[in-house]
Amino acid sequence: MGRDGSSGSGVSESVVKKVLLSYCYVGIWIFLSFSVIVYNKYILDPKMYNWPFPISLTMIHMAFCSSLAVLLVRVFRIVDQPSSPAMTRELYVSSVVPIGALYALSLWFSNSAYIYLSVSFIQMLKALMPVAVYSISIVFSKETFRSSTMANMLSISLGVAIAAYGEARFNAWGVVLQLGAVAFEATRLVLIQILLSSKGITLNPITTLYYVSPCCLAFLTLPWIIVEFPLLRSTPSFHFDFFIFGTNSFCAFALNLAVFLLVGKTSALTMNVAGVVKDWLLIAFSWSVIRDTVTTINLIGYGIAFLGVAYYNHIKLQALKAKEAQKKALPNDEEARNLVEDSDGDVLGRKNESQG
Template sequence: MQTPRSATFPRPLWASGTKMPELHPAFYIAAWIFFSNVTILFNKWLLDTAGFPIILTTIHLAMATLLTQLLSRFSTLLDSRHNIRLTGRVYLRTILPIGVLYMLSLVCSNLAYLYLSVPFIQMLKAFAPVSTLFLSFGLGLANPRVSVLGNVLVIAAGVLLSSLGEVRFSWLGFAFQMGGTVAESLRLLLIQGLLSKDGDGEAGGAVKGIGMDPLVGLYYYAPVCAVLNGFVALVTEVPTFDWSDLERVGWGLLALSGLVAFMLNVASVFLIGRTSALAMNLTGIFKSILLVVVSMMIWNTPVTMLQTLGYAIALLGMMYYSMGPEAARSHLEACKAWLRENTNGGRVRNLFTSPYETVPSSDPRLSDVERGETEPKEEVVGAAERENAAASK
């Protein structure tokens, strides 16, 4: 007797080995902005409730290690790791430095939150493209140009004004944040080199890549980061750690925060793999603006006018740098064309009534009736009624 065959279902695209279609870079940017802001706000709430930043980071990295291991066993997303010849020498020169830099970045950033406010930290993060660019010069990934240097100096000046306007400034917190920013910039450059091929694009020069898939990169360096953060936690937080803190937060929320942090890591490596480390830093300025506004609404954090001015200067400098001079000039010409279309000498089109009537630019809201330039509404209506009556006769 023949045994009936069990029902079979088609494997999903992510597990079938079929190459998934590449998405537009805007998708990776939006996903990174979403998961990054949610992770920061979630972690801020957890730290205010329990207060164990390094242990929390270790839990997140351990969960990322577990999830990537599960993906490697129950899907084909990480099968490309078998095509990589990862020797001990390559591991020590690529994976280990990324793990060390990531550990330094996370530890310094978490310590900065103990001394500085969330909006001010986001303003200081605007310095990230400056550090990334100078590190690119040092590693031979980019050639210094006077125009580029002038642009990054504008960004640095904006960050300086934001620092001068901070009400609760702390040199120790500032040093932690700057150290974390430099470590993060160098880590991003190394990851970009890791994800690209030798001599390919910006990853050439001093950073030699091995063509590693973004998720495979996370698979290799997440365990290193988890172990290194675990050692730091053993020295700094474990001696004074109370398990009741975890119970107060709840294991479910901890697992959810770990999942969100894992999605942030995935979004980060995919964003770098599809764009560049500098593009990620430039995109971060828009993410930071959103985070500053939300944190001000949630925690009522004061932001001075000097900080706002400095942040605006840094934002404009980063927008100009990200668009480039040609795109910036084209946008400026578009603005001039719009102004020419909506102006006529010293008279501006009245946007509040008819698009064809104009009033002096000194008072664009003033109507023509109030100026006596047209007939009152009642007279116009009466004239129309008389014309209709004459036509009916």
């Protein structure tokens, strides 16, 4: 009796501890993601810090993250480099370079949108990410077309369109930039499946920064020289604020560590649900603190999109549970087991989609 009671207590304490840690990881990720978005808005917005140079800001982030990633991987060896298969020059050029180029474009366009759009409206536009990922996955034959899923995607798109219609500070160029960022990021997530995961290469956020950040930095150099360097050179009054840009870059790097903790210790689906909570908090913050105008039509539109995304996540979770149940129910038949393992690529694709 005593042993049973202590065992039950031990299990209970273990479960409680695990739940509390999960909430802790979620809280850290939401805080850092929230901080990076608001901090970037503060730096880039002409009405705030007024430093409208998104390429320069992205390059500062990439240089900082590259330096710390090299220290962690090569000097302190806190995170091991993937060794199977080895990251050869050919593999880097054919797989990592295209992903780095898309990442550079995604960050450049996303940061540029902060100059023209409110934080709340940007979060509403980001609800289109599942639509973009699903559509691009169909183009690359990573997903099969399903009319029910496409109807769900159309409902999300309709919700975002209604939110855009009700936007008080609608700026067409800002919308184009943010939609471009969504398209580039969705393509990047799909190419990760095609170019890396299909070859057995998995990169955590630190090794991703180690390989991708220098490549991203190199791709941003040319547009920076053409677009922003002449403007920076013509403003001699500007001085580099190490505190502002240092803390901003550190927050961006810490966010990658938080992603590693959250996905590694919980799941990508947990991160996706936490992302919805973060979006609503950002909308509330944008309205109450930054004093951005959030209209009733905005909220109705985003509410429709939110329901569509929530239903999409529910379908993904059910599909994942069905595959797990199928694997457990299979007899020890090697051929049948291989068939299930072959279908796991679809689940992995959805996992990366959630991370996006």
